[in-house]
Amino acid sequence: MSSRREKAAELRRLMETDGEAVGEHTRTVNQLSDYAITQFEDYEACREAARGIKERAIENLPELIDTVQEAVEANGGQVHIAQTAADANRIVESIMDARDAEKLVKSKSMTTEEIEVNDHLEDAGYEVRETDLGEFVIQVADEAPSHLIGPAMHKSPEDIAALFNREFDLDEELTGDPHQLTEFARERVGAHIRDADVGMTGANFVVAESGTLMLVTNEGNARKTAVTPDTHIAVTGVEKLVPSLADLQPFTELISRTGTGQDITSYVSLLTPPVDTPVPDFEADEFGDADDREFHLVLLDNGRMGMREDEDLRETLYCIRCGACSNTCANFQSVGGHAFGGDTYTGGIGTGWEAGVHSLDSAGEMNDLCTGCSRCVPKCPVKIDIPWVNTVVRDRVNRSGDADDFDFLVEGLTPDEEPAGLDLQKRFFGNVETFAKVGSLAPELANAVAQSRPGGWLLERVAGVDSRRDLPELATETLREWYGARGSQVTDAERDVVLYPDLYTDYFDPERGKAAVRVLEALDVRVHIPEVPESGRAPLSQGMIETAREQARAVHGSLVDHIDRGRDVVVVEPSDAAMFREDYSHLLPEQSHERLAEHSYEILEYVYGLLDNGADADALAAGDGASVAYHSHCQQRTLGLAEYTEEVLDDAGFDVRTSDVECCGMAGSFGYKSEYYEVSVDVGDHLRDDLGDVDGERLVASGTSCQEQLGVLYERDTPHPVELLSPR
Numbered sequence: 001m002s003s004r005r006e007k008a009a010e011l012r013r014l015m016e017t018d019g020e021a022v023g024e025h026t027r028t029v030n031q032l033s034d035y036a037i038t039q040f041e042d043y044e045a046c047r048e049a050a051r052g053i054k055e056r057a058i059e060n061l062p063e064l065i066d067t068v069q070e071a072v073e074a075n076g077g078q079v080h081i082a083q084t085a086a087d088a089n090r091i092v093e094s095i096m097d098a099r100d101a102e103k104l105v106k107s108k109s110m111t112t113e114e115i116e117v118n119d120h121l122e123d124a125g126y127e128v129r130e131t132d133l134g135e136f137v138i139q140v141a142d143e144a145p146s147h148l149i150g151p152a153m154h155k156s157p158e159d160i161a162a163l164f165n166r167e168f169d170l171d172e173e174l175t176g177d178p179h180q181l182t183e184f185a186r187e188r189v190g191a192h193i194r195d196a197d198v199g200m201t202g203a204n205f206v207v208a209e210s211g212t213l214m215l216v217t218n219e220g221n222a223r224k225t226a227v228t229p230d231t232h233i234a235v236t237g238v239e240k241l242v243p244s245l246a247d248l249q250p251f252t253e254l255i256s257r258t259g260t261g262q263d264i265t266s267y268v269s270l271l272t273p274p275v276d277t278p279v280p281d282f283e284a285d286e287f288g289d290a291d292d293r294e295f296h297l298v299l300l301d302n303g304r305m306g307m308r309e310d311e312d313l314r315e316t317l318y319c320i321r322c323g324a325c326s327n328t329c330a331n332f333q334s335v336g337g338h339a340f341g342g343d344t345y346t347g348g349i350g351t352g353w354e355a356g357v358h359s360l361d362s363a364g365e366m367n368d369l370c371t372g373c374s375r376c377v378p379k380c381p382v383k384i385d386i387p388w389v390n391t392v393v394r395d396r397v398n399r400s401g402d403a404d405d406f407d408f409l410v411e412g413l414t415p416d417e418e419p420a421g422l423d424l425q426k427r428f429f430g431n432v433e434t435f436a437k438v439g440s441l442a443p444e445l446a447n448a449v450a451q452s453r454p455g456g457w458l459l460e461r462v463a464g465v466d467s468r469r470d471l472p473e474l475a476t477e478t479l480r481e482w483y484g485a486r487g488s489q490v491t492d493a494e495r496d497v498v499l500y501p502d503l504y505t506d507y508f509d510p511e512r513g514k515a516a517v518r519v520l521e522a523l524d525v526r527v528h529i530p531e532v533p534e535s536g537r538a539p540l541s542q543g544m545i546e547t548a549r550e551q552a553r554a555v556h557g558s559l560v561d562h563i564d565r566g567r568d569v570v571v572v573e574p575s576d577a578a579m580f581r582e583d584y585s586h587l588l589p590e591q592s593h594e595r596l597a598e599h600s601y602e603i604l605e606y607v608y609g610l611l612d613n614g615a616d617a618d619a620l621a622a623g624d625g626a627s628v629a630y631h632s633h634c635q636q637r638t639l640g641l642a643e644y645t646e647e648v649l650d651d652a653g654f655d656v657r658t659s660d661v662e663c664c665g666m667a668g669s670f671g672y673k674s675e676y677y678e679v680s681v682d683v684g685d686h687l688r689d690d691l692g693d694v695d696g697e698r699l700v701a702s703g704t705s706c707q708e709q710l711g712v713l714y715e716r717d718t719p720h721p722v723e724l725l726s727p728r
């Protein structure tokens with residue numbers, strides 16, 4: 001693994017070289033995709049159907065392999081099962097050899113990138129040519145793809161023109177005109193297809209019962225590659241099998257809507273090879289016999305059957321590689337797949353793929369770029385819990401570290417459940433509650449130490465906390481202390497609730513907690529603020545799953561008693577609301593999770609419900625038309641809760657506008673880590689570009705990390721929206 005300094009330098013370099021083109025492309029596609037999904041009424045039903053088909057297909061994979069083998073052989077083709085990448089390459093080479101072939105053309109396929117077939121064949125003396133425009137560019141540039149479906153998206157048209165001008169002997173220089181570049185590439189690709197002896201494709205799906213391949217493209221090059229030469233080799237992972245033709249329907253509806261924002265791609269080709277069209281001979285200008293055609297289906301395992309047995313990685317096999325998780329990811333938008341990628345796969349789900357087909361080392365290099373913000377979750381057409389896959393891989397990477405000489409020192413100071421060898425930075429951020437607790441015994445002293453030059457130096461050296469980022473200051477009185485001294489002000493309560501004293505509200509920003517108490521009390525709700533541990537969000541974001549599980553159990557144990565007494569749980573911090581509603585499904589027994597999820601509410605969701613049930617809105621502070629610029633938290637949006645805040649502020653008379661970007665870039669501990677500080681600033685800059693000038697507006701944000709990031713960007717205090725409603 002590279003050092004923090006090397007990693008930061010590499011990220012900085014990629015933001016400078018690839019960042020602008022990747023950002024422009026991914027943000028555009030992400031917005032197009034959002035629009036395509038909102039226009040598609042059947043989105044959720046199709047996702048359910050797609051998920052069900054993939055679950056059943058992976059469950060029955062051994063039978064499907066037998067079925068497709070019979071079908072392809074009955075059609076006149078051959079099936080080869082490759083256990084490893086090396087096996088697959090040997091099989092491909094032997095087919096080339098048997099056909100006396102010299103040249104192979106390829107359509108785009110991540111599976112062939114995974115086995116590095118180009119390098120293998122070229123080393124063996126064959127000529128290999130890419131026919132997808134993006135792959136053609138990448139091949140000319142001698143680079144690796146930077147995205148699952150947009151391999152050259154890190155290059156602008158001007159970059160591509162400069163590349164072609166440099167690499168080809170041209171009479172006239174190309175400009176950055178995309179039409180001109182496409183025309184140029186099309187001519188060369190067309191000539192290669194006409195010359196080739198063998199065509200190689202991947203497959204988006206393979207129908208087991210018929211041996212039919214589904215190829216989805218926008219350029220039509222895949223079907224030309226498949227049917228122009230007399231020999232067609234399709235290399236595909238075993239996970240691409242679906243039982244029947246009818247199973248393709250939901251995927252056809254989903255793949256382009258989520259991936260590119262189109263209702264359907266330009267070409268959806270269904271081929272049942274060997275096809276029976278005559279074989280064109282371009283030199284002789286005639287057609288040969290269709291009977292000369294050969295078809296080989298190479299089904300690749302390369303770790304997939306192991307993933308199938310792995311309860312947590314199995315989900316990865318449901319992926320249809322639409323790339324939506326990358327497009328929607330704020331960090332990917334800044335750094336692209338050359339940073340957010342492993343040996344082959346990139347972006348959100350890339351970590352799961354890398355861990356399954358390559359190694360934890362390969363997965364670990366990019367894994368920390370997933371902040372767990374969850375914005376990819378509603379976009380994934382097969383409902384993969386991508387942040388959880390990444391958390392599991394992070395946990396495994398954590399556990400693969402060697403014990404350090406100083407581990408015994410840290411282990412004595414931190415109460416976590418993690419083994420020796422855990423990266424000190426992760427251990428620091430995962431145990432932040434312990435440090436907050438100790439610091440709050442003497443908050444002024446702790447703040448002075450943390451803000452001092454030696455304190456900052458130590459934190460940077462030991463825990464990789466970037467000294468350019470100001471640490472939040474501990475409050476002199478915690479929320480629980482304040483409430484304990486004050487007590488409830490409601491005598492005749494309509495309801496009782498527990499206000500969950502999350503770590504940040506309790507120790508660092510009790511003002512937002514006080515505002516939440518006052519708002520609830522103004523609406524005739526009696527508030528209880530018990531002693532409850534941190535939700536486990538801090539360790540979970542570091543991949544410390546066992547520690548998070550222990551904390552989840554403790555939180556459940558503390559809160560369930562209140563729930564039994566008929567009290568709802570109200571949460572100020574959206575990432576903790578997401579813990580209770582979503583993440584605890586992985587950490588607690590099903591019934592415990594469901595109970596807590598059913599009875600917990602985000603603060604303004606709860607206020608919305610109270611007002612909707614007749615509570616007196618006039619008891620809250622009035623907006624009187626004041627303008628508000630509001631940034632909602634990513635997990636809050638994923639849970640569909642952001643609208644409640646907008647509605648409540650709107651009803652209170654505020655004039656609210658909201659940000660559109662996916663993420664603020666702080667993402668909890670992410671922006672404090674020295675290797676990611678600049679990425680976080682870059683993501684934050686997009687938020688500032690989006691929100692623009694906020695002079696004369698109240699600037700509010702729901703999440704801790706968003707409040708902090710906006711506070712830095714605009715150099716002003718950024719309260720929680722509930723603070724606007726608090727009657728003083």
Ligand code: SF4
Binds near residue numbers: 318319320379380
């Ligand atoms: S994980 Fe989901 S969103 Fe990401 S590439 Fe796979 S199918 Fe698409």
